[in-house]
Amino acid sequence: MSQPAPAPVDPLLTSPVKTLLSGDVPEDLVFPYPAIPADEKETVSAFLGSFRDFAKDHVDPARFDREHGIDAKVVRGLADLGAFGMIIPEAYGGYGFSSSAYCRVTEEIGRTDASLGILIGGHQSIGLKGLILFGTEEQKKRWLPKLAAGEMIAAFALTEPEAGSDAASIRTTAEYDAATDTFVLNGSKHWISNGGFAEFFTVFAKDVKLDAKDEHRRITAFVVTKDLGGVEPGPEEKKLGLKGSSTVPLELKNVRVPGSHLLGERGQGFRIAVEILNTGRTSLGAGCVGGSKRMIELAARQATSRRQFQTRIADFEIIRAKFARMVVNTYALESMVYLTAGLVDRGLADYSVEGACCKIFGTESVWQTINDALQIAGGNGFMEEYPYERALRDSRINMIFEGTNEILRVLVALSGMKEIGEGLQEVGRALKAPLSSFGILSDYAVRRVLRTLPAGRISRVAPALAPEGEAVARYAMACGRAVETILRKYGKGVLTKEYHHERLANVGIDLYASVAVLSRATSSIEAKGEEKSAEEIRLARIFIRGARHRVVGQLKDIDRNLDPDVTAVSETAYGALGYAFPYWE
């Protein structure tokens, strides 16, 4: 029986990563590499110049770390610069930055100081984002101008001691009193960034009087301002890193929140939380780009000046390999982040999976880059006088907050599988419902674009990179087949097959990074010619070579693996509550 040909779909309603995972290369989305409009480039360059001057004079990351805080004067200075209003629309006193522009500035902040990144990013990427996305006109007029001016700092309060990754299980309650149109909030949040001095909180609570089908549909989001009373931040946490940032528990004691502070509709809170987090992750990846560049600078200076065996450290090949890894991964990450941001600016409808890829790849790549840089510095790398150990401490949290990398891998894999799953009757429906608890809430009927080429081909890559392009297309196809196999094998049982989720997510990230790199290098070749793009071609080749090795390994493991043994090993450890193989004992 022949199927009717699918109707063409607007590429902006598709998702590049989902398309890759289901076997195809999303050429229409990925090529050409996004160009930055001249006007925006001018604004951002001017602002970066200003920010750098400011940072040179006033930002001392070692002091913030030592003194556990950023002085009020610096916060005021950043407010005067306009740093707290970048993404707020101009109509509300902000500067209406595009996603690309915001990412570029976030990159610079990440290069400067991670605690500063939390202050500014915690405020905008999560703290006030809900108000921009879901606030009413009246609410926006009321708070956004103050938030843009930095007169109020924002925080995002979702996590509770008993509800971390499983955010739908929060216990903070909101009791609605219809007579006074007031919600009374009670509960404890913890680890709230900026919480020590924020005056504006986006708070999530169980709306206990709301009749709902399941628990996460009972969550409601609120704007809670400090002046409502009963909002009590606890003492600052003592942390591994980000010591300059504020992280506190937050007690909500009979906080009387007027109906006018309701964000979105009652019961929409979980969706709002997920949407805020989903839209903010690309910029976290951008911060990691900045951190990586800083490490490469420091390491290059160190390696070219330090000598052992009458030779520059830089000239030893094992050290060169580290530099190549740092530079190649940073190039790939940068390519992925600004491709994603460019797509967001073009109007990509749902970029939750791409944002997750930027977050996972960014946080793990900067971690490795810092580790490499520290290693290159030798013993100095371990000393407090040098910036490496602080960078290492500061960057560790990246893999935990804003959705742990484990949870995000599940999100990437399940979202990717959904695409093919919908085509397979036996799993289609089953995949849909439980996905929401992982934050996959897309309303869009995301479809694959009509293939213009036979699968496994890629037409828009520059000739110099044709073999790499073909490899990527081939592996995408192999991945699509693997997804189909998994789905047929496990049916709806696939939801708990995390060994495979991790593999698929890793493949998805590598494929997405590869197409981003191919697109960027191709645009460079088209603009400057092959000769002048030789270095970028080289970076692309090295990255894709590594990606191929990794992807092949992951796909093989999907096919044949020792998963049951892995389960058994972990069981033994759980049973023994430790290592169970005596030797000396």
Place this chain on the structure above:
Amino acid sequence: MNSLVAIAYVPDTESKIKVGPDGSSIDESDVKWIVSPYDEYGLEEALKIRESKGAGTVTVVSVGPERVKTGLRECLARGADDAVWVDTGETKNLDALGVSKALAAVAKAATFDFFWFGQKGVGPDESLVGPMTAELLGLPHVANVVHLDVGEGKVTASREIEGAHEIVECSLPAILTAQKGLNEPRYASLKGIMGAKKKPIAEKKLADLDVPEADPAAAKARWRKLSLPAPRQAVKLIPADDPAAAAKELVRLLREEAKVI
């Protein structure tokens, strides 16, 4: 009170300078350009005077190729009201007198109380343009200002001289050159940067300003040759296990290699 502020757009002090193939100019290909730091003090003081008086305008002026417009935009972003760009077109290496004549021509067409300069540009470090412009305009000139009190039709300026400060009173309009310490220049805010896009930059052609020095043959001074300081030699370490032998080796090296004794 109105101010004019002359803006030099100069190589960043952290740029690595390379001499161009002609041997008498710098290779501009990798240079990052910045507003001369001394001019920033002048601009900041002009802005502060406007703010304290609650009236007046601040106009920034720059003489140079297309790129100086970026410097002017930056000044507009910091709060200047408008800008004048004197387009030097094909003319290269205009000498200090040529620049001063162009600036004096712009000043003659304006009404102002202050005309600010940096105490020197960064690059040639000649400290000529401010005083020359004052001379061409027939106006009083105070150099190296580190503090300023504005009175009625006059100012009292504190200027830095060798080992002391000199207090000078002078009538307005006047030409002042700013020295480090005068103030702390503000940073351009996003608001300023966005606002600057709507502020006007008037364009004048050097050719229209009667500056004979624009013709290289008529320039009174020109760069003949530029060279970089000799690179520092690598440090040579003499093992000191045997002090007598080490001393002997040092003397030998000083005599035979360094040829200083």
